[in-house]
Amino acid sequence: MDRPVGSKYLLQETLGRGASGTVWRASVRDTGEVVAVKVLREELGTDPDVVTRFLRERSLLLNLRHPNLVHVRDLVVEGETLALVMDLIDGPDLRTYLRDNGPLPPAAAALTMAQICDALSVTHADGVIHRDLKPANIMLARNGDSLYPMLTDFGIARLADSPALTRTHELVGTPSYVAPETAEGRPLTPAVDVYAAGVVLYELVAGHPPFRDTNPIALLHHHLTEMPTRPAGMPDAYWLVTERCLAKQPEVRPDAHGLGRALRLAADIVAGVRPDDGSLGRILAESSFGANPGADEPTRVVTQHPSGYATPPMPPERPNTPDPTRVMTQPPGYPQPQPHYPPPPAYAQPPQHSAPQHNAPPHNAPQYNAPAPEPGPPPPPPRYRRDEAAEREPRRRERPVREPREPRESREPRERREREPREPEPRRRRGFRLTSIPGVGCTVGCLLRLVIMAAILFAIYWFSPLHDWVDTAFGWFDTVQDWYHQIKDFVSGSDSGGDGGQN
Structure with a gap:
């Protein structure tokens, strides 16, 4: 009987066994085409690493195509069964x-x-x-x-x-x-x-x-x-x-x-x-793996920057060679570009003091007035600062912080209170009690319990049918006692009559 593998294939007969699994001759359910199915050994199906790799490399194995390569058609994962579906080769190994x-x-x-x-x-x-x-x-x-x-x-x-x-x-x-x-x-x-x-x-x-x-x-x-x-x-x-x-x-x-x-x-x-x-x-x-196509080029030492990054080798300097770098100027008649700098921020100036400054230039030193900068592009809009945003937002009403209440009695350091000796309190005088004598209290308690039990039994005896039952019992006892004496007298009298007849 054919053994199903997955939903597409039916195993028919065993073709061979190897270290990695068993090769079966199988057929496709829909078309009846004959294929080869290699069922891998069971321990491979129970290894999560193998199953994950099996699914991950599915597309890679299916795309391997060459005339001298047996094509892998499909990969089957069913429970703990892993199988590869390949073309069936009509020939020996x-x-x-x-x-x-x-x-x-x-x-x-x-x-x-x-x-x-x-x-x-x-x-x-x-x-x-x-x-x-x-x-x-x-x-x-x-x-x-x-x-x-x-x-x-x-x-x-x-x-x-x-x-x-x-x-x-x-x-x-x-x-x-x-x-x-x-x-x-x-x-x-x-x-x-x-x-x-x-x-x-x-x-x-x-x-x-x-x-x-x-x-x-x-x-x-x-x-x-x-x-x-x-x-x-x-x-x-x-x-x-x-x-x-x-x-x-x-x-x-x-x-x-x-x-x-x-x-x-x-x-x-x-x-x-x-x-x-x-x-x-x-x-x-x-064609060797270690062949180096660029072996004919001279080997150069690449220096390393102190910060740890490699720097490319610099070309050697030529002596007496003018610097090719030049500053390009505008031709005559064209306005020369002027540098534009943003206006300095308006910081609060410190107060001026009349004390002489040590770093100030002497009074006879020549004074140079810096030329006023030409008007440039408008300054950028002020940035939205956090302090200004805080001022614009409505302030929340702050709740007053309640201070902890002081206890009524003055607080003193705990160490001081523990170190101070405490005065012994005077003993209270107690009156004489009978129960203070050893054993008396227990005796009094037992006697009280006995009295209570006797009162309960007396009440049950007199206020229940038990009293009549006791009297009836005593009457029966007296009757039995009378019968006993009568029988005793009868027996003793018969014995005495017999003795007299003999005499």
Whole structure:
């Protein structure tokens, strides 16, 4: 029975399982078109960080299009289920092909990875890194009698790169294809995909990755410290490209676009179409991540301003060179511009004192009268000041502040009152009380209670039917007592009569 996923798709059968999830053959409900749906593992759906990233990068993954890239059609979020809907590729993956047919010829391997590098160059330009490039993620689509590679699982490792998952489970990516900077925990760049492409290049011709170990930690140590050995029979041009991709320093590796060009050139050199004239090395050097196009320009030291800002270098001064700056004057006959200054504010002048001022000039110093300034433009209107606004607003009637009332008795400092000794108050003389004797008060109380209870019982006895009931009881008792005596006398008399007859 088909299993629904979302509102559009029905899962039909399982195509494969991997570390990131399960691939299903599915169909679209409305059209019946066959697609591939990859359902991610459950722990990814329970991580809020992964779900948020899954929704945020929806448009980015849907817009990735290239002939050598498996197109992502849709992203499904249903409860704790995350799924990617992709085109269904009719063909095996590259790992299955290598297991069934063995290694590829160097020229065919170079052309195959050149197409994968073309897809990587497009995705790297959009800021997307695959992070898990390996033969199992390269599908071989059928085109008649030929096969052409298509890169899949784009974005799976990016979505699975959650801090919670990488801390508790495993490193993102497959250890056999992990770059050294990834093993060290450094920020990931497109160079990690180029390193994985170099591992795939090595495996396509040699039949196995450059480093093999059953322990993942030891395998990562090999990527960090050891250099791969050249397999027997690998051509020089092919090994040059592979070795450059497997460099430990990311800046030495070529970018995806340059790697694609180098692989096509290496395929021609291996096939004997073109000679090896050194152009392969130049392409790898020019396209490396650490290449600096402006390396021929001289390096200049940029000085720093004391305030902390960098200042551009100033050109050297030329000796005996007149200053080119000149003041432009008006031609004769034109009025010269006069500076206009706003009138000074009217401040209150301090009162004049008759005392001599020390800074005043001597009386015989020449006096200069400043020429009166020409009338300029009208001064700007006075600004609206807060003090004037306060004067214009009606003043509110201030309420008188009530002072705290003084207490009637004179207040003295608390410390003084506490320090003054207090006179002992005279004891009051009390009269003699019977209850002051120990035990008398309790005895009197108990006797009073007994008297009250006796009065209550007496009233109940005489003013209730209890009195008649008691008299009746006594009458019955007297009757029973009489019967007892009669029986006793009867018995004693019969005994005495019997004795007399015998005598």
